[in-house]
Amino acid sequence: MEQTPLAYGLTRDEADVLEKIPALHFVKRRFPGYVRSIEKSQLFARRFARDHILPRALEVEQQAAKDPEYVDWEYVNEGMRQGFWTMFLPKSVGGGGRKAMDAYVICEEMCAADVALTALLVFNFFGFATAACAFNPGVMLREMEDIKAAERKGKPLFYAWAITEPSAGSDVEDPDALARARMSIHAKKVPGGYRVNGRKCFITMGSLAHRIVFNAPTDPDHPLETSATFYVTSDREGFSVGRVEKKCGHKAKPTAELIFEDVFIPEEDCWMKEGTGIEHTLEILSITRGLVGALGVGIGRGALERTIQYAYEKKVRGHRLIEEDWVQMAIADMLQILNAARQAYAGVGLAMDAIGLFGLFQKPAVRAALRMLPGWLARTGRLQQALSGDWIHELFKRLKANAVPGEVVSYFLNVGSAAKVNGTDAGMEVASRCLDIVGLEGAARRYGIEKCFRDIKVSQIYEGTNQLNRKEVFKEELARQFDISII
Numbered sequence: 001m002e003q004t005p006l007a008y009g010l011t012r013d014e015a016d017v018l019e020k021i022p023a024l025h026f027v028k029r030r031f032p033g034y035v036r037s038i039e040k041s042q043l044f045a046r047r048f049a050r051d052h053i054l055p056r057a058l059e060v061e062q063q064a065a066k067d068p069e070y071v072d073w074e075y076v077n078e079g080m081r082q083g084f085w086t087m088f089l090p091k092s093v094g095g096g097g098r099k100a101m102d103a104y105v106i107c108e109e110m111c112a113a114d115v116a117l118t119a120l121l122v123f124n125f126f127g128f129a130t131a132a133c134a135f136n137p138g139v140m141l142r143e144m145e146d147i148k149a150a151e152r153k154g155k156p157l158f159y160a161w162a163i164t165e166p167s168a169g170s171d172v173e174d175p176d177a178l179a180r181a182r183m184s185i186h187a188k189k190v191p192g193g194y195r196v197n198g199r200k201c202f203i204t205m206g207s208l209a210h211r212i213v214f215n216a217p218t219d220p221d222h223p224l225e226t227s228a229t230f231y232v233t234s235d236r237e238g239f240s241v242g243r244v245e246k247k248c249g250h251k252a253k254p255t256a257e258l259i260f261e262d263v264f265i266p267e268e269d270c271w272m273k274e275g276t277g278i279e280h281t282l283e284i285l286s287i288t289r290g291l292v293g294a295l296g297v298g299i300g301r302g303a304l305e306r307t308i309q310y311a312y313e314k315k316v317r318g319h320r321l322i323e324e325d326w327v328q329m330a331i332a333d334m335l336q337i338l339n340a341a342r343q344a345y346a347g348v349g350l351a352m353d354a355i356g357l358f359g360l361f362q363k364p365a366v367r368a369a370l371r372m373l374p375g376w377l378a379r380t381g382r383l384q385q386a387l388s389g390d391w392i393h394e395l396f397k398r399l400k401a402n403a404v405p406g407e408v409v410s411y412f413l414n415v416g417s418a419a420k421v422n423g424t425d426a427g428m429e430v431a432s433r434c435l436d437i438v439g440l441e442g443a444a445r446r447y448g449i450e451k452c453f454r455d456i457k458v459s460q461i462y463e464g465t466n467q468l469n470r471k472e473v474f475k476e477e478l479a480r481q482f483d484i485s486i487i
């Protein structure tokens, strides 16, 4: 079948985010620059997806199916050149200053082309996000400075966030479940730091990561009370990468097991002390789940746009398949399903920029502090030590807790989890119905629709299964308020 693309979706060469998220018209009246930036982000991501993802997505996935460690370095280098590593760093430290809504819209757009290639570039924002959630000024500035330097040199710096382990997946994402979890990893307190033994599994970018942020209890019999957040570089003695997973989707980015054998972690690399590790985990999830909602909408959209293209070309009974009434109804249905899920993630993105962590970096005092204290200065000897010290970290944590208090994190867990379920379930329904329309040919690799189906299935499972995310919504919305127990 000859492909003559309709100028629709990814192939339309203009931003249409205002059409797709009508609430932005209202926001634009008050904050025209903010909305202009979102439009620019969408167009940038659309062009990047069209020029660099769509042409290689099927080929890269096939390579990665044969070898799960396969990485398309030419693609990664292009991402570096186009600023993916620094685009989410605050402008005040020389980053791109893109905000939560930019990230969500970029994610939808690029995932319509391929989710794994998107993650390979976008998910390194964990470097900034994990440090920002811990909010230790010395650490934040050091990481931001290193990310900028890596991009300048064109040498990718990969990050992984590792909480899942063989005996605890959903359990590490929920305080009640963590209290009962049997964790295999253990960070034993020793003079000057901790000795870590155990494993993490299914870690995105695990085999590539130069820097890993992970959680571990200091007493495995009391995982909730003693869970802490640590930072390790992959060259540390005793650290190694185990199995790189063969999985049904998300193939173009590696997902790996991480092995800790008596790894020494110095005191200063314990980012969140015993008992506060779960706070860090929940805050990260409160940010990333909305993003996964956008990712789900993107994958569904990718399936739908490929199906529309197919139905536009395909002839049945002397006319085009897209002229069949049942196909038009199905397409309209799918458009509205994705549209509803899009509004859910957009609401979270807008709120995140207003009252969440991204908004915090827009506050004049934080901007001024970052500007006054360049990272290279923070990296110099004593000042670095002073900025990373316990007392200053405590002070900064308190400042952050005032600006983004626990209730706000809980709120984002609620709406973010809802957006995650919404986006990935919508993507699943759409990908499945697209296969119904395209029929047998839809199962063929060359159309990319069956890949969307496999990719969206994985997306329902990770970042907390959708069942666990539903429980989170119930807990935040009702159980807490009305003292309803959750088993």
Ligand SMILES: Cc1cc2nc3c(=O)[nH]c(=O)nc-3n(C[C@H](O)[C@H](O)[C@H](O)COP(=O)(O)OP(=O)(O)OC[C@H]3O[C@@H](n4cnc5c(N)ncnc54)[C@H](O)[C@@H]3O)c2cc1C
Residues within 6 Å of the ligand: 160, 161, 162, 163, 164, 168, 169, 170, 171, 177, 201, 202, 203, 204, 205, 247, 250, 255, 458, 461, 462, 463, 464, 465, 466, 467, 468, 471
């Ligand atoms: C491609 C991919 C990338 C990933 N990347 C990362 C990463 O970068 N970092 C990371 O840390 N992890 C990562 N993960 C792991 C992912 O987050 C976990 O797979 C997910 O949280 C589910 O955990 P599990 O697979 O152990 O399932 P389990 O927790 O074993 O769940 C099994 C079943 O039990 C149900 N269940 C479990 N607990 C409850 C409960 N309390 N209430 C009700 N039902 C429950 C679940 O819904 C599910 O149906 C990744 C996974 C994949 C597939």
